[in-house]
Amino acid sequence: MALLLHLLACAFGLGSWVAVNGLWVELPLIVNALPEGWELPSYLTVIIQLANLGPLLVTLMHKLCPGRLNEHAVIYAILSIGILSCILLIFFWDxxxxVAGASHSTAFFILTFFLSLVDCTSSVTFLPFMMQLPAKYITTYFIGEGLSGFIPGVLALAQGVGMAKCVNSSQTLGNYTDEEVWSLQTEYHSPNFSTQVFFSFLVAMMCISLAAFVGLNRLPRTFELSTANLVPDTVGSVSSGFDNPGVEADGEGEKSQRTVEEKSRPLLVEAQHSMYQLACIYFLVVWVNAATNGLLPSVQTYSCMPYGNLAYHLSAALASVANPVACTIAMFFQNRCPLKS
Structure with missing residues (x-):
């Protein structure tokens, strides 16, 4: 049962950011087909930030109407919207x-908004649901969330990018002399599999996440899911007395209780930070997120343009792979150093 719960928690986290991560790593192929061209990442950055309306609405519902919001219904809704948007993306992405006298990728922008709405809202709905499980399954969920960026990145590397080459092209002017004009044109080779196939992989990953959520809801609430196991693993278990009530002697019970209190005492100490330290911490968090999710993706095309489409493809795919790998390493090698005044 524990192994099954770990697998379901990992598969559930797979659908958290898979859609947005998949769009970013597929952009090197999309920019050659859509009219926005190399300006497309700038449009996507604005659309994804607008999708933060979803977490804002969920937060307001919790504050204004506590207990009225059904988290399970919200998760079912956003996962269903994500699957439907990915399916529509297969057929209408190009x-x-x-609009205003110019050609624009309206369908792609609308579907990107709904996919971003799903992924942004998952940050404030998936984790509260996972908090109902013991702490060890939350770690597995974060591994699945990391895989939501790792797997699309690996798929993009396997897909490859359409290599470009310059070919001579002739064009007849159509006058009486039938004079031909020669020019160089860019010719793109096809990747290993099409963009439609890549979006089909995203649909499959979203379906796996929805199936995992259904499985987590339908599993019987055994002792693994009881509230007695919601304490961290570093704290001694307090459920041993419930297994055989009345068997333990008073001395052993008091000794066990003292052991639990001694182990849990350090967890009750809260670190005190000054206003300067808190302001510095929040500023760093805002700056890192603004650079990672806003500034750098929007200018990535311009920074890679001098080096060609292959450099852009590799930088986008490897960045998507490196992020979850770094998060996974940080999960096992934690190094927390509070700011000093």
Whole structure:
């Protein structure tokens, strides 16, 4: 049962950011097909930030109407929206419409907004649901969340990028002399599999996440899911007395109780930070997130443009792979150093 719960928790975390991560690593191929071209990441950055409306609404519902919001229904809704958006993306990602006299990827932008809404809202709905499980399963969930960026990155590397080369092209002017004009044109080779196939992988990963959530809801609430196991692993178990009530002697019970209190005492000490330290910590968090999720992705095309499409493809795919790998390493090798005044 424990192994099954670990697998379900990991698969559930797989659907947290898989859609947005998949769009970023697929951009090197999409920019050659959509009219926005190399400006496309700037549009996507704005759309993804607008999708933070979802977490804001969930937070307001918790504050204004506590207990009225059904977390399970919200998770079912956002996962279903994510699957439907990915399916529509397979067929309409390259469809364009004329807006203000220019061709724009309207369908792609709308579907990107809904996918971003799903992923942003998952940050404030998936984790509260996982808090109902013991702490060890939350770690597994974070591994699955890391895989939501790692797997699309690996798929993008396997997909490859359409290598470009310059070829001579002739064009007849159509006058009486039938004069031909020669020019160089860019010719792109096809990748190992198409963009539609890549989006189909995203649909499959979202379906796996939804199936895992259904499985977590339908599993019987055994002792693994009891509130007695919601304490961290570093604290002694307090459920041993419930297994055989009345068997333990008073001396052993008091000794066990003292052991639990001694082990749990350090957890009750809260670190005190000054206003300067808190301001510095929050500033660093804001700056790192603004650079990682806003500034750097929007200018990545311009920084990679001089080096060609292959450099852009590798930088986008490897960045998506490196982020979850670094988070996984930090999970096992923790190094917390509070700011000193």
């Amino acid at each position: 469809k364009t419409t004329i």
